[in-house]
Amino acid sequence: MAEHAHKLEIFRGLVKFKSNTQKIWGVLIFLSIVTIIEVALGYIKPDILNGKFLALKWLNWIFIILTLVKAYYITWDFMHMRDEVSGLRRAVVWTGVFLIIYLIAILLVEGDYIYEVYKNAAVSFDF
Amino acid sequence: METAVATTGTEGQKWGGGDAKPLNASYGKMMMWFFILSDALTFSGFLAAYGFSRFKFIEEWPIADEVFNHFPFLHGVDAPMFYVALMTFILIGSSVTMVLAVDAGHHMDKKKVSLYMLLTIIGGFIFVGSQAWEWANFINGEYGAVQTNGGKILQFVKVDDHKKRVGLDEFVTVGPRDAEFLGNSEGIWYESSGYQGTYTIEEVKNAFKANPDITIRTQQLIENPETGASEKLVLSREEALIKLEKDGKAVVEGANLTVNEYGAPLFADFFFFITGFHGFHVFSGVMINLVIFFNVLLGTYERRKSYEMVEKVGLYWHFVDLVWVFVFTFFYLV
Numbered sequence: 422m423a424e425h426a427h428k429l430e431i432f433r434g435l436v437k438f439k440s441n442t443q444k445i446w447g448v449l450i451f452l453s454i455v456t457i458i459e460v461a462l463g464y465i466k467p468d469i470l471n472g473k474f475l476a477l478k479w480l481n482w483i484f485i486i487l488t489l490v491k492a493y494y495i496t497w498d499f500m501h502m503r504d505e506v507s508g509l510r511r512a513v514v515w516t517g518v519f520l521i522i523y524l525i526a527i528l529l530v531e532g533d534y535i536y537e538v539y540k541n542a543a544v545s546f547d548f
Numbered sequence: 549m550e551t552a553v554a555t556t557g558t559e560g561q562k563w564g565g566g567d568a569k570p571l572n573a574s575y576g577k578m579m580m581w582f583f584i585l586s587d588a589l590t591f592s593g594f595l596a597a598y599g600f601s602r603f604k605f606i607e608e609w610p611i612a613d614e615v616f617n618h619f620p621f622l623h624g625v626d627a628p629m630f631y632v633a634l635m636t637f638i639l640i641g642s643s644v645t646m647v648l649a650v651d652a653g654h655h656m657d658k659k660k661v662s663l664y665m666l667l668t669i670i671g672g673f674i675f676v677g678s679q680a681w682e683w684a685n686f687i688n689g690e691y692g693a694v695q696t697n698g699g700k701i702l703q704f705v706k707v708d709d710h711k712k713r714v715g716l717d718e719f720v721t722v723g724p725r726d727a728e729f730l731g732n733s734e735g736i737w738y739e740s741s742g743y744q745g746t747y748t749i750e751e752v753k754n755a756f757k758a759n760p761d762i763t764i765r766t767q768q769l770i771e772n773p774e775t776g777a778s779e780k781l782v783l784s785r786e787e788a789l790i791k792l793e794k795d796g797k798a799v800v801e802g803a804n805l806t807v808n809e810y811g812a813p814l815f816a817d818f819f820f821f822i823t824g825f826h827g828f829h830v831f832s833g834v835m836i837n838l839v840i841f842f843n844v845l846l847g848t849y850e851r852r853k854s855y856e857m858v859e860k861v862g863l864y865w866h867f868v869d870l871v872w873v874f875v876f877t878f879f880y881l882v
Contacts, residue, residue: 441651442648445644445647445648445651446644449640449641449644453637456633456636456637456640459877459881460633463628463629464629468776471775472776485877487877488873488876492870492873495866495869495870499646499869500862500867501650505573506571506572506573508571509572509578509581513581513584513585516585517585517588517589517592520592521588521589521592521596524592524593524596525596528599528600529603531600532599532600532601532602532604533603533604533606535603535604536603536604536605539604540607
């Protein structure tokens with residue numbers, strides 16, 4: 422059994438589960454709560470979150486951050502990344518995160534540039 | 549202690565990776581991780597392209613709440629997001645049964661592994677079915693719209709309540725047709741005789757003139773000065789009459805790869821492509837799960853003394869869930 426030892430702490434040791442099965446249910450509850458918060462915010466769309474930060478509404482920032490939180494717990498606890506050696510973890514996660522951030526940054530900047538060109542063009546595109 | 553070593557059925561095979569276990573992971577598991585990494589990059593390529601197009605048309609992208617607002621058995625009720633939230637829960641649920649199967653596998657509990665694998669497969673099928681229902685709603689559309697010469701979409705709303713949409717079937721009367729419609733039943737499936745939709749553009753224009761309580765909503769997104777929320781620009785009745793007469797080109801019902809009654813055709817293209825590609829992953833995941841499920845039933849892993857295959861297919865299944873979390877955010881929430 423030694424090779425299947427699981428790390429049973431989440432939230433940096435704040436919550437410690439007794440068994441792996443218990444941890445699975447705990448993570449499910451956490452993911453469900455996050456999803457319910459997302460859906461509730463998406464349904465209500467509080468006006469207070471319509472302000473903008475870095476070209477995105479606060480509401481959208483909250484959605485993106487909550488998504489990353491969910492992605493973390495799916496990868497770390499459902500896919501057992503928490504139990505892998507750090508070398509494997511870094512090889513997979515850092516590579517992906519670096520390339521994805523790079524791609525997104527380039528494409529979004531370019532998309533915004535084209536929007537500006539269309540908007541300020543001499544010819545109207547609305548006909 | 550021989551039994552404690554995970555066996556994968558590849559011992560002695562040239563392609564099995566040998567006995568070395570770099571990073572403490574077996575060959576198969578590590579390759580699954582790197583496959584997932586490359587697949588994650590593929591999906592992020594798609595989603596980043598979606599973000600590119602959205603930033604390019606930031607002022608006229610459809611509002612997801614208005615597009616996906618159906619729920620089974622609730623006809624005509626505006627229920628944005630509930631259905632897709634349900635789908636998310638179904639997929640997270642099947643992820644949980646999968647990880648429970650992996651856990652039971654570590655305890656060599658064949659009965660539990662097969663039960664949880666079965667539940668996972670059922671969850672996967674329900675999800676794929678839900679996606680088909682979502683597609684059907686999207687393709688059929690609800691209100692219908694008019695496409696302009698510039699490829700933009702004009703939708704119809706009440707003059708006194710801009711939030712209240714008006715469907716084409718509520719005010720347009722179908723006039724006489726002077727041509728006979730030829731279609732599938734005449735053996736002609738690849739071409740049609742002149743008009744395809746229910747209404748012609750002339751009928752819509754005439755009906756619009758005859759109904760003073762209806763006006764036009766454009767694709768243009770504006771910011772509500774009071775709340776800061778994004779809304780679609782609604783034209784006054786006079787502006788709408790001129791706009792429809794001058795620019796109205798074709799009637800659009802539903803969505804496909806070339807036209808889309810909800811707004812930019814690109815939105816439909818990305819929707820079909822990304823959710824389709826994800827649905828394809830779910831479907832193949834279900835198929836792989838089935839293979840492993842039968843192997844569990846046959847006792848293959850019992851004989852191998854290791855349920856590592858369940859773990860590997862579990863990784864793939866969780867990855868499908870992981871992608872859905874992002875698709876959910878970027879298509880339905882943001």
